[in-house]
Amino acid sequence: MAAVIRLILIVTIVLAATLVLAPVQIVLMHAAPNLSRKIPLFWHRMVLGLLGVRVHVHGTMEKRRPLMIAANHISWSDIMVLGSIGELCFIAKDEVKAWPGINWLARMQRTVFVNRQRRRDAGVQADTIASRLLQGDAMVLFAEGTTGNGNRLLPFKSALFAAPQIALEQSGIDHVAVQPVAIAYNTLHGMPLGRYHQAIAAWPGDIALTPHLKRFVLEGAFDVDVAFGECIDITPQTKRKELATACQNEVRKHFSTLRRLYHRE
Numbered sequence: 001m002a003a004v005i006r007l008i009l010i011v012t013i014v015l016a017a018t019l020v021l022a023p024v025q026i027v028l029m030h031a032a033p034n035l036s037r038k039i040p041l042f043w044h045r046m047v048l049g050l051l052g053v054r055v056h057v058h059g060t061m062e063k064r065r066p067l068m069i070a071a072n073h074i075s076w077s078d079i080m081v082l083g084s085i086g087e088l089c090f091i092a093k094d095e096v097k098a099w100p101g102i103n104w105l106a107r108m109q110r111t112v113f114v115n116r117q118r119r120r121d122a123g124v125q126a127d128t129i130a131s132r133l134l135q136g137d138a139m140v141l142f143a144e145g146t147t148g149n150g151n152r153l154l155p156f157k158s159a160l161f162a163a164p165q166i167a168l169e170q171s172g173i174d175h176v177a178v179q180p181v182a183i184a185y186n187t188l189h190g191m192p193l194g195r196y197h198q199a200i201a202a203w204p205g206d207i208a209l210t211p212h213l214k215r216f217v218l219e220g221a222f223d224v225d226v227a228f229g230e231c232i233d234i235t236p237q238t239k240r241k242e243l244a245t246a247c248q249n250e251v252r253k254h255f256s257t258l259r260r261l262y263h264r265e
Contacts, residue, residue: 003218010050010217017046018105025108033135037087040109044083052220053077058258059228061086062179066133066171067231068164070247071181072255073142074150075203076102077216078183081224082140083109089137091129091160093145099209110137114160116145129163134171139163143247150185150202151195153252158244164234180229180247182254187223192262225261227254 021039028036048055061069071082079090090106094115097103106113112132114125129139141163143156164176185193185201193201200219203212229250232243 007217013050014047022108040083041087044080048080048084051217053222053224055081055084056225057085058225061228062177062231064177065136066167066176067138068133068178069140069181070143070178071140072153072183072251073144073147074183074185075147075201081183081226088140090140126160126162126166129160130166130170133167146205147203149204150198153255156244156248158241161240161244165238168234176234177231178234179231180250182227182251182258184225184255184258185222186225186262188219189221225258227258229254
């Protein structure tokens with residue numbers, strides 16, 4: 001009964017706050033884009049606070065712009081985790097547009113939707129991301145292209161790593177920064193999340209969203225570690241596949257370090 005009451009309370013507060021903030025965000029998105037980046041930051045922090053999720057940041061997010069963040073992807077909650085750290089916009093798979101409620105929230109954060117299955121569209125999608133980078137938006141690319149099981153990284157897909165290069169070519173600026181970032185869900189109620197229990201936090205694509213979301217909310221009290229790696233400055237000579245590999249190696253290094261903070265696996 002206590003768990004049900006907690007779930008109802010959290011949902012009620014989140015819905016009420018969202019209904020209050022949404023009109024403000026809609027106005028700011030059109031009238032003051034810079035200020036519109038602050039509303040999602042507050043919203044993510046509020047929701048994680050209600051859930052009891054604690055985010056531990058290692059390193060520092062790059063302050064220079066344009067900036068693209070290349071991160072591993074474990075769960076739908078990664079968006080809230082990263083969104084609570086800085087003023088970020090996200091690159092999401094196209095099917096998110098069909099998810100009731102979540103699609104609306106994604107648009108409130110000015111998400112760019114991409115279809116990774118249509119390779120012929122990769123250039124146009126990279127061009128769109130490049131445009132947003134040049135507008136000053138720090139864009140988050142979940143480079144694996146899907147969520148994993150929380151125990152290991154999947155290969156980084158290289159197509160959208162063309163976006164920083166396009167931004168460089170279109171603008172005449174002298175740099176575009178790409179920062180590798182590792183995310184690890186390490187404890188629940190203070191107890192280490194081993195390989196088996198990673199399923200409480202991780203959301204692989206073959207698991208239904210609603211039951212996983214409900215369990216995540218009821219469990220709460222996760223400790224999530226986020227490590228910001230060294231930035232890679234893009235030059236006209238940078239190759240997207242080499243960039244993807246470099247980011248994957250850096251994320252894997254930091255992910256392994258984060259997992260060893262609590263585990264001996």
